Amino acid sequence: MNRRFRIGPSLVTLAAILYFFVPLYAAFQFSLQMKRGELSLAAYGSVFQDGVFINALTFSILASAAAILFGALLVVPTAYWVRLRLPKLRPVVEFISLLPLIIPSVVLVFGQIRMFGSSSILPLTTSDWGTNLLLVIGYVVLSLPYMFRAVDNGMAAIDIATLTEAAESLGASRARIVFTIIFPNIRAAVVSGAFLTFSICLGEFAIASLLNRSAFGPYMVQLGQDRAYEPAALAIMSFALTWVLMGLMQAFANMKPGQGLFRLPFQKKSPRP
Amino acid sequence: MSLLTIRSLVKSFGANTVVKDFDLHMQDSEFISLLGPSGCGKTTVLRIVAGFETPSTGSVEIDGQNVTGLRPNQRKIGMMFQSYALFPNLTVAGNVAFGLKVSGVSASETTRRVDEMLAMVGLSGFGARYPYQLSGGQQQRVALARAIAPRPRVLLLDEPLSALDAKIRVALRGEIRAIQRELGITTLFVTHDQEEAMAMSDRVVVMNGGRAEQVGTPDEIYNRPASRFVAQFIGALNMLPATLRDAATGMVETPIGPLSLERSLPQSNGTALTLAFRPESLRLIADGEALPPQNFSGRLMTREFLGAIVRFRAEVAKDLTLGIDCFNRTGETLPQIGHEVRLGIPAQEILVLN
Ligand SMILES: Nc1ncnc2c1ncn2[C@@H]1O[C@H](COP(=O)(O)OP(=O)(O)O)[C@@H](O)[C@H]1O
């Protein structure tokens, strides 16, 4: 292969790197300047000392965990069944799963408030848990395009029809097949769908704000209006978190069955015969 | 009473009828192959027995129980697939234990049975491996152990050897047959490979266009094919057009001269027939050897060395060549291409096709 230095592509790459990293670096630099005349982590400390920050973050983490659980329980059996028995319906299901990308989340949340408002048959918004449930459902809908895509791709990679038949011939029920064969084999896909869901939910503003939940998204917006240095620190931390999640996603995706996520150096690989 | 009974099976996909009036009665411990060209409906029959397809009409009985309406997981069958279909997330032991766990066998009994099955397929000590760490042949052995561990009433195999290398294929077919004999499992085996079917089976069902053309032992299928299709599909076959001259004595007129079949034929004189015979039925007659009653001459056109046998093609009349198989015995010199040879054939080895 020709590894000669090529001027054109190199310039484009450099421009892209600068475009991405200069603002990030500027934000990072700015976040360190809270104390006049010196560089410090004061802005980060200030963020962490804020009780509202911890509460909002905890709430959002719990809400997105619930969204991940509900989403996976909804999407995995659906994608499985569509692939196995209703392949003609796949384009329809795929289209439905993409709707949240087209319909703004404001529309979604207004729909929710109208459907489940105080004067409706099922007034979920009148109670705290009901509103939380609406939020989680909203999150599930928002993450549907990513979750469905990830899971459906995961299923394309294994021969689910034959594996299902093999398990059935051994006496297994449908539920058992989904939970002991299908789920574990698309675990990497579910995990990457989960991380995407998590990062969407963490930053989500419209639904949380209109349902009046003290979630992380509204907190960030509020902070951005009230403070100068802390939002920059938050932005840097969100980036770091996103990168960690991406790394974990990669690690899970490349994992072979029976391997831990982190292989210690002294652990021997089982030999290939 | 037969262990597996398939009665008047018909299966249509839309307007396409792929299994037509299929009947089969399998005895306990019997090994039967469904043999036929691709697309003749073998897999469909097997999948109906397994419960993955519902027949349009007809019934399937296992051990006297009508299972036609039962779901696959209620049928107590074992199945092996061409693609192995091992569960990638489970270890070898986990795969073999799967069916046992499903049917509620105790943990200690499961462990014992898994070890026993792995020993049987020659994979003791492989229990902790994952399927991706095994070769194709080893994976298929695990699939066999997994299928037989819950002691199924019927074992169904859909071309389980087709994805393997020739050497492993032959070794594994012997092992499958030996284990099947040892455990006495009634087995229905699908293949398009006639050698495989002949080598393994108690009986062979030759299928064509969704129908069973002939059911018989490998010997019967090969030596007494019931139809032109079976004769042509199994083994190599020479064909010779003929006209019946004397039905009582079996005298026929052929492009290579008159031949006597040495038996009376049911057809009337003057009927056009096709004579068929295997390449190994033709004999090269050495100089000075006594001539058999049915003999004719030909010129050797091609010579193919196949190891144990040497296959010639000889032109015996204008635009008519016949295949001849000779054993390759050391010390015996076989004639060269271009030579004129004398050929003989025993009358009883000539089949008459309509
Ligand atoms: N699910 C199906 N839908 C429509 N046609 C099918 C289906 N399964 C099999 N067929 C058709 O039935 C015929 C027989 O198929 P199959 O039983 O797989 O043949 P074989 O195993 O002998 O190669 C083929 O023509 C195939 O296209």
Ligand SMILES: [Mg+2]
């Ligand atoms: Mg087939």
